[in-house]
Amino acid sequence: MSSPRAFAPEAFTVFALTGYDAVDGRIETHYALEGPDAEPIAFTEVFDFTETGAAGVPNPSLMRLLALSACVSYYKMAAPSTVEIRFPVAQFEVDYLAAVIRGGLGEFAYENDLPDALVPTIVADRLRADDAADERPRDWDIAAPPLVAVGGGKDSIVTIEALKAGGFAPVLFSVNQYQPIDDTIAVSGMASVRVRRRLDPKIGELNSAGAYNGHIPVTAINSVVGLLAADLMGLGSVIFSNEQSADIENLVWHGFDINHQWSKSIVYETLLRATLAAYGMSSDRYFSLLRALPESEIAERFKDHPEYFDVFISCNRSFALDPTRRRARWCGECAKCLFVFVILAPRIEKARLTEIFAVDPLDRPANLALYRELAGLAKHKPFECVGDYAEVAEALVDLMDDDAWCDDEVVAELAGQRPRLHEIAADKAPIVGAGNVPAHYAKVFDALVSR
């Protein structure tokens, strides 16, 4: 490939959402970057729903919501001051987009020092009436089987097994194909569908040529994909496994809450549920079953499912878009690996846990700095999908009293901070109320939290 021409983000003054359409089971969303002295660059993202086997036409409101949600991957490349929505939208949809940019791109803006990227001027000339009735949603039945998102990690496994224990037969779904997800689905024994998502291939080239890059609220995109798939298949609720710790921001910057996990948080869940209601749909089409649980409580339930121990992976290095860049197993050195390891260490026998991870991150002095960050002994929580400080501090203190672990390098080194770790652990959040879990799933929720 010829060396990519330099990409100058500042040359682009407008990011346009130019359209969306459904063709043969696929949804295409279209975008463009424009500037007075730059050649416009057009982007298309393709979402392939053909594997759902559903023949119907995607719900127009949810298609529009997908176009709004998925635009962040392309907006972030130049983060122009003006965003133009060039198809008819309601004011609540403009508000949705503004919230997804402001909340979902916080880490991106912080890492690139682009505070203005969080508050672009959004122009929507063709406003629809909020209650436009020309898109009547299909009839929806909460009693239909739920569609459960699978990420390959422990959280969705706890959800799957809780639903099975409650007599439900969830249909599982994933966006794109990843071996840990496929293996999780196989162990679960449940039916599943996959939606394939193809980003515009120009992203890679433009990243190399100088485009801004960073974290995006991918769970918002996966959530709307799930809603479209469930609607096409005539299924019930879309159930995610976003837990309590996703609600805690990493830091505050220029007055913005910067939260790595924003689109896994209750703020996004509430926004999406309200947007569904504004479309005339039940907000119970979407919720997280695990919102009430801190990560330690999820780990406490996950430990009872050893059948998944050799297939689950939470390490993000197993989930690159390019399969050739994916690790087959845990990297053992990133914040997510270190977090999952320490939260499971008091719950799974040491030899088995180090076999699963192929390493013992707690016995590596090189991991001390990251464990200090994870336990709240440093400046702020790492930008990763990890639990809150109290849970890590509690686990470390438990391990200090465990003959199998107390001599591990990190555990022994942090024993000197035991009083401070005790203080941090005392802030551990309790299991909270059912939140948005619908009454139809009350028995599942009650069994999950009461064990």
Ligand SMILES: CC(=O)N[C@H]1[C@@H](OP(=O)(O)OP(=O)(O)OC[C@H]2O[C@@H](n3ccc(=O)[nH]c3=O)[C@H](O)[C@@H]2O)O[C@H](CO)[C@@H](O)[C@@H]1O[C@H](C)C(=O)N[C@@H](C)C(=O)N[C@@H](CCC(=O)O)C(=O)O
């Ligand atoms: C797997 C991963 O961590 N990806 C992040 C990583 O991307 P990387 O360059 O290492 O490889 P790819 O994921 O293959 O992406 C290649 C480039 O494509 C762009 N891109 C990718 C996916 C997408 O949805 N939009 C995109 O624009 C991007 O420019 C990539 O460089 O680093 C990137 C830069 O920081 C991140 O954008 C990639 O993040 C992915 C979207 C991703 O899937 N991340 C999840 C692991 C993730 O962040 N999960 C969070 C969810 C938080 C939430 O609120 O939803 C979590 O587990 O907490």
Ligand SMILES: Nc1ncnc2c1ncn2[C@@H]1O[C@H](COP(=O)(O)OP(=O)(O)OP(=O)(O)O)[C@@H](O)[C@H]1O
């Ligand atoms: N590729 C994907 N397709 C569908 N859903 C996904 C995908 N990746 C993540 N999710 C869902 O998004 C939510 C957040 O993902 P996350 O990675 O935190 O969950 P997980 O993999 O189940 O657990 P863990 O936090 O232990 O990795 C979960 O409900 C998960 O099922």
